[in-house]
Amino acid sequence: MLRPGNMMEPGTGVHWPMRAAGAIMGTRQALCKRRTDETPKMNVFPLETLDRESSDPANFTGPGSLRRIEGALPADPRVNVYRVHFEARSRTNWHTHSGYQMLLIVEGRCRYQKEGESVGEADAGDVIVIDPGENHWHGAAPGGAMTHIALNVNAVTSWGDPVSEEEYDAG
Numbered sequence: 700m701l702r703p704g705n706m707m708e709p710g711t712g713v714h715w716p717m718r719a720a721g722a723i724m725g726t727r728q729a730l731c732k733r734r735t736d737e738t739p740k741m742n743v744f745p746l747e748t749l750d751r752e753s754s755d756p757a758n759f760t761g762p763g764s765l766r767r768i769e770g771a772l773p774a775d776p777r778v779n780v781y782r783v784h785f786e787a788r789s790r791t792n793w794h795t796h797s798g799y800q801m802l803l804i805v806e807g808r809c810r811y812q813k814e815g816e817s818v819g820e821a822d823a824g825d826v827i828v829i830d831p832g833e834n835h836w837h838g839a840a841p842g843g844a845m846t847h848i849a850l851n852v853n854a855v856t857s858w859g860d861p862v863s864e865e866e867y868d869a870g
């Protein structure tokens with residue numbers, strides 16, 4: 700069962716925990732230039748300038764963290780960019796996105812599953828594209844931590860149930 704609306708996709712009006720968002724807003728505005736039509740130059744987002752939020756336990760199993768890379772891309776189409784870190788075996792709940800999601804694995808081994816298909820794994824350097832409406836989950840494989848960049852294109856996320864140990868271990 701999917702519960703819409705408990706993760707904020709900036710620009711789409713859905714919420715991620717407001718406590719974190721409010722606390723870090725000032726820092727982010729100081730460090731990250733927003734892309735506008737008046738700034739036809741490279742924008743660089745050094746990792747150490749990106750504020751880290753803990754993963755929301757309502758929608759994730761196990762420890763992990765998230766960094767929003769705000770203003771990375773133009774407003775249209777709206778592409779929300781996140782760097783998401785999962786400790787070994789940590790994973791998202793089942794969920795769907797209303798638009799495409801691209802996952803770029805940058806560290807470790809990703810375990811993922813689309814509903815109705817078997818569990819798969821992907822390595823650093825691999826790319827996963829999830830179609831709008833596909834019910835799925837993603838997280839770290841058992842052997843160690845995993846980090847991916849998520850590009851959510853004109854997408855709102857609808858969260859469902861946690862991925863059980865049995866589901867996770869079916870890989």
Ligand code: MN
Pocket residue numbers: 794796800829835836837
């Ligand atoms: Mn996803």
